[in-house]
Amino acid sequence: MTDTLTVRPAGPGDASDICALLNAVDVIEIGRPETDLGTVEADLNHPGVDLATDSWLAHRGGRLVAYALVWNDSGPGRIDCDHYVLPGDPEAAVRLLELMEARARAMAAGAGQPRLRLQLNVEPTLDLALLTRRGYRTVRHYQVMTRGLTPADAAPAAPAGLTLRHCGADEADRRRAHALVEETFAAHFGHVDRAYDAWLDHLDARALDWSLVWIASLPGEGDAAVLLTRDDRTSMGWISHIGVREDLRGRGLGGFLLRHAFAAYTARGRDTLGLGVDTANETGALALYEAHGMRLHYAVDTWELPMHPQG
Known part of the structure; x- marks a missing residue:
């Protein structure tokens, strides 16, 4: 040079x-x-x-x-x-x-x-x-996964009794979505507890289309899961979070929300939907996404440097 x-x-x-x-x-x-x-x-x-x-x-x-x-x-x-x-x-x-x-x-x-x-x-x-x-050393491995969307991605049948509502303009539902994200991701690597306003800043959520954020509820259980997506990327629609309460996992809620996202973004005219996943996620998220046809787009490593005050 x-x-x-x-x-x-x-x-x-x-x-x-x-x-x-x-x-x-x-x-x-x-x-x-x-x-x-x-x-x-x-x-x-x-x-x-x-x-x-x-x-x-x-x-x-x-x-x-x-x-x-x-x-x-x-x-x-x-x-x-x-x-x-x-x-x-x-x-x-x-x-x-x-x-x-x-x-x-x-x-x-x-x-x-x-x-x-x-x-x-x-x-x-x-x-x-x-x-x-x-x-520096690597401490975690992630995959960005994508799936092509087709007209066959119709709205899925909901599990028995499940109701789904989008947050829209309801501030109480927005705060409930935040609370569900905090609860369902609490044990995930790198998760940081954030108050509502700090969470909005972190996700640039003030620019979010809240009609693309859904809360799933079950009879006798209340709000059970959250699906947070965004449609502000040129290349694809994006799933930011699929979170299911720990006591309600294993009932097919995550798969239903994933299929719901496929259908919603197909209806919006998108041809691709993507998300990021920690490959060591203990909830089995990687296997769930693979079972629904999502495939590796590219992989990312998290590097960490322990810092001494004087360098």
């Missing part, structure tokens, strides 16, 4: 350039661009991010070659981050790793056993040797 590397914070006006960089990385890693501008804008406008201290853009010869962001909305000691770099620029990769690690240490100051978490494609543009030399 002969051009000088320059690094500066990101600003709201950089969203288009960042989106283009992320899509260039997408093409290399998964074969097609799948990052939407709205997703980047939501990250840059997250209320818990100060772009002046928590974001970095690396340019070489006027070209954006790397981007990093850190945020802290997961409780004391855990800092999350994004890091994207075009291949062949280890200087940019390392420089942004150094900056985000230093900022993460400052954000986690005083917390016991602080750690930095980063999610990466299993075959990323970032040289993984740079991570392992810096002390």
Whole structure:
């Protein structure tokens, strides 16, 4: 590399350039661009991010070659981050790793056993040797799974007695959906308890179409499960959460909600529906999705760096 590397914070006006960089990385890693501008804008406008201290853009010869962001909305000691770099620029990769690690240490100051978490494609543009030399290790493996939709995906028959309602404009139902997500995901790896307003910020849920969020109820049991989906991605519809109360699992509720999502998104004219799953999920979610025809789109590893206050 002969051009000088320059690094500066990101600003709201950089969203288009960042989106283009992320899509260039997408093409290399998964074969097609799948990052939407709205997703980047939501990250840059997250209320818990100060772009002046928590974001970095690396340019070489006027070209954006790397981007990093850190945020802290997961409780004391855990800092999350994004890091994207075009291949062949280890200087940019390392420089942004150094900056985000230093900022993460400052954000986690005083917390016991602080750690930095980063999610990466299993075959990323970032040289993984740079991570392992810096002390990162993989702690979890995820799959992004997709399924093609067809006119045969009609609304499924509900289990006996089950009723399904969407949240719509009912604030009480929105809060109930939040409570069900918190309850049903409490034991999942990486889950963080969040109050309602913090949860809305974390999911960018204020932009959510609440008619695509459903609550399932059973006679004598009350609200039993939640299905949270969103239709704001260009490439596919997306299932964010399928959660069933622990005492009601094994009754086919998860499968019904999955089939309901297939039918709902078919009716909306979508041809693909996707979701992410922890492959070590003890509820058997991976097997459920595979049994319903969902297949691997790409895989992601969670990397973690234990942080010493002085680096």
